Amino acid sequence: MAKELSFLTKRADDYSKWYNELVVKADLAEQADVRGCMVIKPYGMAIWESIQHELDRRFKETGVQNAYFPLLIPKSFLSREAEHVEGFAKECAVVTHYRLKTNETGDGVVVDPAAKLEEELIIRPTSETTIWNTYKKWIHSWRDLPVLCNQWCNVMRWEMRTRLFLRTSEFLWQEGHTAHATREEAEARARQMLDVYADFAAEYMAMPVVRGVKSETERFAGALDTYTIEALMQDGKALQSGTSHFLGQNFGKAFDVTFVDRDNKPQYAWATSWGVSTRLMGALIMTHSDDNGLVLPPRLAPIQVVIIPIYKGDTELDELNEKLGALRDELQAMGVRVKYDNADNKRPGFKFADYELKGVPVRLVMGARDLENGTVELMRRDTLAKETLPVEGIAAHVKILLEKIQTNIYAKAKTFLNEHIFECNDYAEFKERVKEGGFFLCPWDGTTEVEERIKAETQATIRCVPYGVDQTNPGIDMVSGRPATCRVIIARSY
Amino acid sequence: MAKELSFLTKRADDYSKWYNELVVKADLAEQADVRGCMVIKPYGMAIWESIQHELDRRFKETGVQNAYFPLLIPKSFLSREAEHVEGFAKECAVVTHYRLKTNETGDGVVVDPAAKLEEELIIRPTSETTIWNTYKKWIHSWRDLPVLCNQWCNVMRWEMRTRLFLRTSEFLWQEGHTAHATREEAEARARQMLDVYADFAAEYMAMPVVRGVKSETERFAGALDTYTIEALMQDGKALQSGTSHFLGQNFGKAFDVTFVDRDNKPQYAWATSWGVSTRLMGALIMTHSDDNGLVLPPRLAPIQVVIIPIYKGDTELDELNEKLGALRDELQAMGVRVKYDNADNKRPGFKFADYELKGVPVRLVMGARDLENGTVELMRRDTLAKETLPVEGIAAHVKILLEKIQTNIYAKAKTFLNEHIFECNDYAEFKERVKEGGFFLCPWDGTTEVEERIKAETQATIRCVPYGVDQTNPGIDMVSGRPATCRVIIARSY
Numbered sequence: 001m002a003k004e005l006s007f008l009t010k011r012a013d014d015y016s017k018w019y020n021e022l023v024v025k026a027d028l029a030e031q032a033d034v035r036g037c038m039v040i041k042p043y044g045m046a047i048w049e050s051i052q053h054e055l056d057r058r059f060k061e062t063g064v065q066n067a068y069f070p071l072l073i074p075k076s077f078l079s080r081e082a083e084h085v086e087g088f089a090k091e092c093a094v095v096t097h098y099r100l101k102t103n104e105t106g107d108g109v110v111v112d113p114a115a116k117l118e119e120e121l122i123i124r125p126t127s128e129t130t131i132w133n134t135y136k137k138w139i140h141s142w143r144d145l146p147v148l149c150n151q152w153c154n155v156m157r158w159e160m161r162t163r164l165f166l167r168t169s170e171f172l173w174q175e176g177h178t179a180h181a182t183r184e185e186a187e188a189r190a191r192q193m194l195d196v197y198a199d200f201a202a203e204y205m206a207m208p209v210v211r212g213v214k215s216e217t218e219r220f221a222g223a224l225d226t227y228t229i230e231a232l233m234q235d236g237k238a239l240q241s242g243t244s245h246f247l248g249q250n251f252g253k254a255f256d257v258t259f260v261d262r263d264n265k266p267q268y269a270w271a272t273s274w275g276v277s278t279r280l281m282g283a284l285i286m287t288h289s290d291d292n293g294l295v296l297p298p299r300l301a302p303i304q305v306v307i308i309p310i311y312k313g314d315t316e317l318d319e320l321n322e323k324l325g326a327l328r329d330e331l332q333a334m335g336v337r338v339k340y341d342n343a344d345n346k347r348p349g350f351k352f353a354d355y356e357l358k359g360v361p362v363r364l365v366m367g368a369r370d371l372e373n374g375t376v377e378l379m380r381r382d383t384l385a386k387e388t389l390p391v392e393g394i395a396a397h398v399k400i401l402l403e404k405i406q407t408n409i410y411a412k413a414k415t416f417l418n419e420h421i422f423e424c425n426d427y428a429e430f431k432e433r434v435k436e437g438g439f440f441l442c443p444w445d446g447t448t449e450v451e452e453r454i455k456a457e458t459q460a461t462i463r464c465v466p467y468g469v470d471q472t473n474p475g476i477d478m479v480s481g482r483p484a485t486c487r488v489i490i491a492r493s494y
Numbered sequence: 495m496a497k498e499l500s501f502l503t504k505r506a507d508d509y510s511k512w513y514n515e516l517v518v519k520a521d522l523a524e525q526a527d528v529r530g531c532m533v534i535k536p537y538g539m540a541i542w543e544s545i546q547h548e549l550d551r552r553f554k555e556t557g558v559q560n561a562y563f564p565l566l567i568p569k570s571f572l573s574r575e576a577e578h579v580e581g582f583a584k585e586c587a588v589v590t591h592y593r594l595k596t597n598e599t600g601d602g603v604v605v606d607p608a609a610k611l612e613e614e615l616i617i618r619p620t621s622e623t624t625i626w627n628t629y630k631k632w633i634h635s636w637r638d639l640p641v642l643c644n645q646w647c648n649v650m651r652w653e654m655r656t657r658l659f660l661r662t663s664e665f666l667w668q669e670g671h672t673a674h675a676t677r678e679e680a681e682a683r684a685r686q687m688l689d690v691y692a693d694f695a696a697e698y699m700a701m702p703v704v705r706g707v708k709s710e711t712e713r714f715a716g717a718l719d720t721y722t723i724e725a726l727m728q729d730g731k732a733l734q735s736g737t738s739h740f741l742g743q744n745f746g747k748a749f750d751v752t753f754v755d756r757d758n759k760p761q762y763a764w765a766t767s768w769g770v771s772t773r774l775m776g777a778l779i780m781t782h783s784d785d786n787g788l789v790l791p792p793r794l795a796p797i798q799v800v801i802i803p804i805y806k807g808d809t810e811l812d813e814l815n816e817k818l819g820a821l822r823d824e825l826q827a828m829g830v831r832v833k834y835d836n837a838d839n840k841r842p843g844f845k846f847a848d849y850e851l852k853g854v855p856v857r858l859v860m861g862a863r864d865l866e867n868g869t870v871e872l873m874r875r876d877t878l879a880k881e882t883l884p885v886e887g888i889a890a891h892v893k894i895l896l897e898k899i900q901t902n903i904y905a906k907a908k909t910f911l912n913e914h915i916f917e918c919n920d921y922a923e924f925k926e927r928v929k930e931g932g933f934f935l936c937p938w939d940g941t942t943e944v945e946e947r948i949k950a951e952t953q954a955t956i957r958c959v960p961y962g963v964d965q966t967n968p969g970i971d972m973v974s975g976r977p978a979t980c981r982v983i984i985a986r987s988y
Contacts, residue, residue, distance in 0.1 A: 032564040032628070034615060039628050042559035042643060049560060065536035066543060070526040071617070071648055071664050072587070075594065079602045090594050093566070094605050095617070097588040098652040100569065108573045111588050111614055120605055121528060123565070123589070123617075134526070134533050143839050149536060154565055154648070158592040170565050345637050 008357075010291045015235040022285060023164045026294050026357050029281075036162040036169030043358060044281065046302035048172065051280055052152065054204050054300075055174065058196050059150055064176060067149045069130050072121040077129040081254040084128065084222035091158040093123040093169075123156040128222065128247070128273055131177045132255040139269055141260050142181045146189070150176040155277075165282035166239075166494050173277035179269040181261060183248070186270035187225070190246040193274040194227040197242035205280070206297035206410035207231055207287045208417045209241060210439065210489060212464025217451055220273075224248040230463045230489065232417045233286035236437010238463050238493040241283045244274035282494070287413050294359025295382055297409050298402040305331060305338040305398055306360045310348050310367035317342065320366055323391070327364070327376075330395040336402070356381065361405050362398055366391070382409050421489075427478040430490070434460050439491050441469065443484030445477035453479055454490060463489040502851075504785045509729040516779060517658045520788050520851050523775075530656040530663030537852060538775065540796035542666065545774055546646065548698050548794075549668065552690050553644055558670060561643045563624050566615040571623040575748040578622065578716035585652040587617040587663075617650040622716065622741070622767055625671045626749040633763055635754050636675045640683070644670040649771075659776035660733075660988050667771035673763040675755060677742070680764035681719070684740040687768040688721040691736035699774070700791035700904035701725055701781045702911045703735060704933065704983060706958025711945055714767075718742040724957045724983065726911045727780035730931010732957050732987040735777045738768035776988070781907050788853025789875055791903050792896040799825060799832040799892055800854045804842050804861035811836065814860055817885070821858070821870075824889040830896070850875065855899050856892055860885070876903050915983075921972040924984070928954050933985050935963065937978030939971035947973055948984060957983040 009017045028044030099115030152174045162168050180186040201207040209229035219226040223245035231241045252268035261267045288295040309320035331338040363379040379386045420438035424430045474484035503511045522538030593609035646668045656662050674680040695701040703723035713720040717739035725735045746762035755761045782789040803814035825832040857873040873880045914932035918924045968978035
């Protein structure tokens with residue numbers, strides 16, 4: 001789609017504006033005409049599909065199967081699990097009628113009042129209720145367990161303030177819902193899926209995350225424990241990128257899902273649920289991108305290499321087509337996702353800027369002189385470094401370089417994260433420094449009172465009790481002065 | 495999920511009951527608790543995913559890209575294209591509110607009357623309106639064309655009488671929407687996508703179809719031409735399995751999508767749309783299956799080969815695990831989708847019946863005697879033929895056999911289709927024979943009057959004007975006695 005490329009706002013000038021512009025200019029998504037909803041454009045969708053395929057593969061490796069459950073949930077289901085409805089289900093789209101009819105003037109449609117539903121239906125904000133109502137029919141004996149289902153679908157939460165990918169009324173996600181015979185097995189599954197998310201984020205998205213457990217206040221409505229991966233954005237804010245919930249027997253009891261155990265005794269089934277969403281697109285953008293646009297890790301990039309010819313006249317183009325067409329084929333045969341762009345309706349400079357904006361990891365350019373010299377110009381998107389190389393052997397070089405870029409992007413993000421985790425034991429200091437962003441590792445007395453005060457005074461929240469932190473002597477709560485029960489990560493967040 | 499396997503109703507006794515039972519017993523889908531909606535169970539979903547991946551690959555080969563457009567459509571969009579709303583959009587789910595609140599007694603939720611939407615929103619029954627409203631922003635110049643988008647999503651049509659896969663209120667589908675600079679290009683794209691569907695059906699689903707053009711009455715609301723693939727079910731009824739629409743400039747005009755052409759003149763964009771849905775699951779079942787259950791073409795089957803050990807005691811099991819585990823690995827390395835089922839909580843007889851029900855193309859069984867003799871028992875699902883073969887070289891044999899089964903299943907369905915296409919020029923004869931089912935190739939005068947009379951008197955409809963039929967002397971309309979304009983396929987249908 002032809003458009004004028006104009007420079008992005010710089011991150012240092014206005015990070016938020018930079019993000020909003022980038023999402024639109026890189027053709028990832030745009031506002032839909034329905035309030036708070038988005039249109040995911042083909043390039044954004046290709047990235048989401050890449051995320052989806054790899055996650056789906058990793059889920060299936062752990063024995064998970066996909067299924068599909070209905071979009072609409074009877075209103076009464078929501079009140080079955082008391083905490084769930086209390087914490088969750090109020091802001092949602094309600095279907096009340098099932099028919100339109102032509103209006104009196106014959107030029108429009110109105111809702112047919114005769115087609116009112118007996119019970120209103122809700123567009124799923126999440127599907128625990130409808131799925132556990134179904135599991136009741138599937139689960140009778142310990143032999144039926146575990147049930148390990150996932151669905152890829154759309155969900156809807158009527159958000160008042162929305163931002164593309166980060167918070168939209170409708171979004172795409174996956175939600176896994178498992179049922180188990182024992183508490184231990186369910187808890188292990190909840191933790192396992194968090195590890196799947198964290199490994200995926202690190203290995204595929206090149207995005208390091210902190211793993212941990214949410215405080216009671218920040219738990220999913222209806223969960224006994226919520227595990228989370230928290231990523232650090234370039235502006236120092238946290239972005240919760242995936243959660244996995246140990247739901248205990250809450251949904252088993254609410255929907256009466258019982259099974260006969262090995263000793264022939266009836267038991268309620270144990271539950272987990274876990275999900276990531278198109279929010280990951282926001283995390284991806286704000287972890288790696290720069291003032292020139294997106295920076296995509298090669299493993300995830302829909303286009304890993306773009307090849308652009310620079311030519312005058314048809315003879316030069318023919319020669320370049322031959323040479324570069326062969327190079328494209330060679331890269332493709334090596335499993336590289338490559339695009340050869342010899343379109344004649346855009347100038348090379350426009351193409352350069354556009355593929356930079358779109359974060360294509362490697363750009364190869366060949367002009368008449370290169371053709372003569374047997375060279376090609378290579379630019380890597382992560383460092384913007386250019387070099388001229390012999391065209392001989394370039395495919396093998398690129399193949400290796402893609403892995404190097406993947407490693408480099410991850411290392412850069414990892415260094416940034418490590419440099420922005422601060423131990424802090426003093427509340428005055430915390431209040432000052434938290435404005436600059438970062439993850440603050442602070443002693444906490446475990447009370448909601450302290451949690452709420454921190455939030456009210458600094459807009460920062462307890463992101464999690466992180467894994468792998470020595471909790472033997474957590475120290476003194478920096479707010480209350482009482483002995484701390486643990487040290488937690490506190491940060492401002494998206 | 496443990497359950498009692500019981501025999502299916504026989505097709506000859508009650509085809510409709512056989513179908514309903516098979517869908518549930520083979521773990522494909524079940525009724526949801528929301529009226530008219532379905533739960534697609536893991537095995538059914540695996541089949542749908544298989545269909546989806548292959549179709550998606552074929553779409554992308556033609557240059558199509560995926561995108562995602564909102565679930566909800568403002569009510570007013572529907573009345574923009576007059577024919578579209580007239581023919582289509584009345585029976586749909588209407589969202590009127592965006593919030594629930596706790597009821598007065600505190601034990602349930604009610605719709606918050608304060609949260610009424612200014613304009614009602616419709617759950618998409620199809621997305622032409624919302625997509626063309628978006629294309630207006632994407633299309634300005636001939637350089638922006640063509641736009642070739644597809645989305646995989648859920649849609650909703652409030653159906654009164656529903657059947658699993660064949661007609662459900664919510665279903666999964668893909669809808670492609672393309673925009674073009676010329677009429678010729680749009681028409682060619684509509685026909686191209688029909689060919690993609692027909693080739694996919696034949697090559698992947700082993701399902702022969704008749705390609706053709708719909709009569710005006712049967713056209714999609716808003717289309718100038720609807721191309722269709724019609725499959726013949728075992729009971730002689732037609733099942734429309736995919737459609738592709740040439741929409742002319744109707745949506746371009748309704749949503750004011752104009753572009754500047756090469757001569758710098760403004761033009762309305764030309765449109766197509768095309769879709770297939772989870773209805774294909776119904777077509778798949780009713781094309782191939784038998785009284786023992788599903789019969790799946792190998793290319794599509796989520797499990798192509800199941801291996802079952804028969805053993806007494808752990809020593810035998812250990813030996814079989816070693817031997818058959820190696821065979822599984824060998825098959826997997828050849829790219830065969832194989833399952834080794836040594837679960838000890840089900841008897842072999844149960845497993846045999848269950849995998850037959852689920853249509854797994856090849857079953858390999860090994861017991862103690864086979865182990866001694868170096869043999870394995872092979873059963874092919876399409877013919878139910880069993881033979882004992884040397885285990886040496888069995889993997890290579892199976893690999894070839896899978897292709898043979900694919901070919902055989904297609905050939906069988908193709909013969910059945912060919913044997914049930916009848917030329918018929920006499921209405922009395924037609925009325926009698928149409929009760930037995932089949933595709934009737936009959937002369938038609940092109941009038942809606944005849945079409946309606948046939949439907950009223952026989953419940954049969956004009957399925958299409960088929961491709962590849964000589965239309966030079968179509969003869970005399972069998973109902974009106976007037977000269978026919980063409981010969982059409984008439985059949986009862988799902």
